[in-house]
Amino acid sequence: MRAKFASFTEQEHRARLAEARRLLKEQGIDHCISMAPESLYYYGGYDSWVSVNSPQALIFSADDGEPTIILRDTDLSLAYESSWVKDIRHYRLMFDDVPAIFASIAKEKGLRGGKVAIETQSYALPHSLGLALAKALAPAEIVDATVLLGMPRLIKSPSEMAYMRKAGEYAQAGLEAARRAMQPGMSEIALAGEIEHAMRAAGSDYWSIPTELASGERTAGGHATARNRIIERGDLVHLEFAGVAARYHATAIHTMAAGEPSIRAREVYDAGRESLAAGIGAIHVGANVTDIEEASLEPLRKAGMEDAAVMRFGYGIGVAYPPIWLEPLQISRGSNQIMQAGMVFVLHAYLQFPDEQLGIIQGGTYALTEQGVEMLIGGGDVPLEVI
Template sequence: MHLPFPLTTYRARLADVQRRMRDQQLDAMLISIPDAIYWLTGVDSVGYLWPQVLIIPARDGEQPIYVTRTTEEPGVDACSWLEERYFYDISEEDPVDAIIGTMRRYGVDTGRIGIEDDAFTMLPSTARRIREAFPAVEFTDCSYIVPAARLIKTDAELAYQRQAAEIADYAMERVFDAIRPGVSEVQLAGIAAAALGEAGGEHAAIPPMVVSGERSALVHCMASRRTLSRGDVVCIELAGVVNRYHAVFMRTAVIGEPSRRVADVSNTLVAAHRAAIEAAAPGNPVHLPEDAATAILTPADLTKNRCHRIGYSLGVAYPPGWLEPMTMVKGDPHVFAPGMSFTVEPNLHLPEEGFGIKLGETVECTPDGARTMSRLPHELRVV
């Protein structure tokens, strides 16, 4: 059995989650999101295409029950501490019937039960069938109980993220080294992926993204076969991963001397980015980094070119995404606290001008203020 943390860590996590469940007057809950299951149990698999649930009783000391397909049994044995498991054979048993039957066998069929309303792995049809099977149960949303428990990272968790950031830095440098006219975006994305693996990184929830020239304004597009030319702006986004803990990293390069406009926009973005990091201090509401960046971007008439929220909590992740629920926008009730880790990324896209600029990284909140996990400069890289 391989686990990235001692068994005592997983027991403490389970006890904390069960306490949170009791605070919300739950008798049990069903969790299907892979990052939550991994965080609680160590199960490391991308086999969540088929229905799976971790059934968690709320009573202190009771063990969770994992329901998944038979294909996953060797991985569950190798990667987790779970003792109560049920494996269904998809050629013989309906997956949702397997979940319902397991709930009945373990007596998870009365009272108030949490089910995820906000989970891509809990299909509406699956949730509907579970609800219909237990008409006397009061079902309620439990989507954010485990994410709330994960928001403040331990020193050990942050150490994995810092290692992931070192891997991301290494990969970014290898991409910068390879940027030149005639190289394609897909080649650069491949170089990024190879460098991440070479440095010890695991597969990321989102593969490396590379866009160039007029495509640099396309924030979430994947790499194309477009080849680079002199004068091109090149945006790169990638993530280092250690024990599923992600460190996201974004930088922009230009081939040859940048135009005055590209240089001015980049310099303004750097100032906004640094102001946002400084605003992520303990006790501050999480929308303050957005406010700090906006105060710098607005006089330059660049606020309209902001692509999305300035950041979000980050930690364990699986495809298709790496966002945790805390988002740094007005209306989010969280405040920064030591142990939080999150992205800061005030990216800009200017499609009408034919370019965009990405600048972002993973940041941790410490008792002394926010600190970036990356060592690379923020400025536009000229190659």
Template sequence: MSRSDFTAKEFAGRLARVRAEMRLQNLDWLVAVHPVSIHWLTGSDAKSYQEFQCLLVGAQDEPLVVLTRHGEKHEFETDSLADEVHWFGGGENEDPIEAFAALARRHGLLGKRIGLEVPAFYLHPYHYLALRDLMGDALITESTDLIPRLKLVKSPAELGYIRRAAAIADLGMDRFKRDLAAGATELTLAGGVYETLLSNGSGIAASPINLVSGPRSAYSHGAPTERVLQRGDYVNIEFGATYRRYTATIGRQFVLGRPTPRMLELYDVVRDASDAMTAAIRHGVSARLPHEAARAVIGKAGLEPYRVHLSGYGLAPGFPPSWAEPLHMIGGSPNVLEAGMVVTVEPPVFIGAEGLGARIIDTLLVTQTGAERLGKSSRDLIVVE
């Protein structure tokens, strides 16, 4: 993504919404750390998230100020909407918190009311503690979800990118179907999928491909290996395609040769749970409702102990290691679904003792009256003779 991927009007609207929410929360400044937050407000696609970086957002008409490592300075200057770009490091080590302190004093943050994003993957604990000490009483809240919750409902332009990603994901699944055969390795099959995705315009997805076969099919998030596929294998694949970092995910079940009754049973339960979940999705319902619909199907089949994770979640533009948003379809979720949100549907069953697992994954757009499945790939169990 870059600043040219959306209109100036759309970027300005995003910033206005963030500032309005900041004023409601009585914040003078927001220190955004999550790369998706920085990306959403400035258009920056810079790969600097593994080092300290932040975006300073004032509640009034202050400039958007970026602090990043020296290696990303030029990219922020030429391909983002940041009004000021400051940097640390370069050819020698430099403490980024010292650089932040100088910048905070220059813009008068330390005497104001500050909210700080504290994302799971992108803020080192040492840096967090140093920032907290530096800000002192000025740090009044950890505003980790302020921006992410504002962006759960997608704009028409964002939805266009997600639809493009879903179409590319379908091409990747078509390639996998063509290549799947006894004697192929998991890694070779994964390579074919990636070749198809990238050659058709997908960027590199924030989370790597999951591809498991045979006894490894009980691994809910197993990476592909050198394992050679054999007749009789149950196979599960999940991957994401992206367009301008906007993600669509897909997951399907396959079997090489005749499926066993147990394979068919697990597939049917997961398919029915996915259908029940999809039927429950619409504008205005609690995110717990689709989850409970899927859980009821799995529980009725006696498989509740093997439901190993949540039933679905929101999808965002993603940076490694995740494309997820803070919208979870699981028990106790506080979220309410709204038209324009994009979610995954993926109720799981994985039974380690049997070496079997099943999961069907689709990307859905929440609408006023239901849900639209964005991918077109068949959801049937694919049997390869």
């Protein structure tokens, strides 16, 4: 049975594809070779992580013709079980000229020159493949469509929001497991194992970024993953991990203490908490993202800790495949994006003091509705939790 494991209706996918075509026409682009796995899933329903080692693409024109999926022969059944697309073709790795095949399909759809959209910032497009594609597509000009194809994903439909909430439930299972399991004397890896087991047991799909977990003197590492370090009494332990439903990610972010921490650790945590609350308070439909991050920094300026806030305040999240789970919404200075109802995003107040071997991160995943900001999962604006 075709598309037995589809997560959305063909109608919803076709509506998304129609929006992508509208955006292409606005930019004067007639054809698209979409290679990012997030796009293949969002527009074509094809659920597969293998873009990072086996080129695959959704190829379509800006007109109303049917799209084509092209992939490696060994993955053909993956497309049959998840995608609504009828024209699915394959190639043999190491034997077939993949860039030439992609170009040939685009030319079938009318490509003769002009512009062709490709997500050139995707990890699915290594430099060597990009060069070969450019040669095969000549004289057509490759235009980066990473943002163009990613922007429609920022506003979640009701069916997408249902998956986001389910992903939040899976992450909640991981957060509860951390609270139950964490104790002095256990290793960071053992704690990560408890978290990951709980999420998988609850029903979570695999996540796109490793569980980030650091304790004690390692907490100044914002993207630290678990090591064999033994958690000691009084250590701060900060966590960042995602539950996943139908490839939709909801990230839990939380800092806890394994017993009573130092006065300095509490001071840093409380400053981060104030920063998080101030940023959340600035979020509303129509808010500029620069203003949101500026609001989050105001309490830190007063505390003399602004220089310790080295991460952006937030980013969009939703469909994701390894190695990242970010969408093209940047809640940060330097961006002029406007917040809209239906957006889902990660917020984090992160402070690091490398010289003190101390850091905290606090936040979670939030949705913006017409009624305001709703936390889907995370530690959020709460007093330091001492286990």
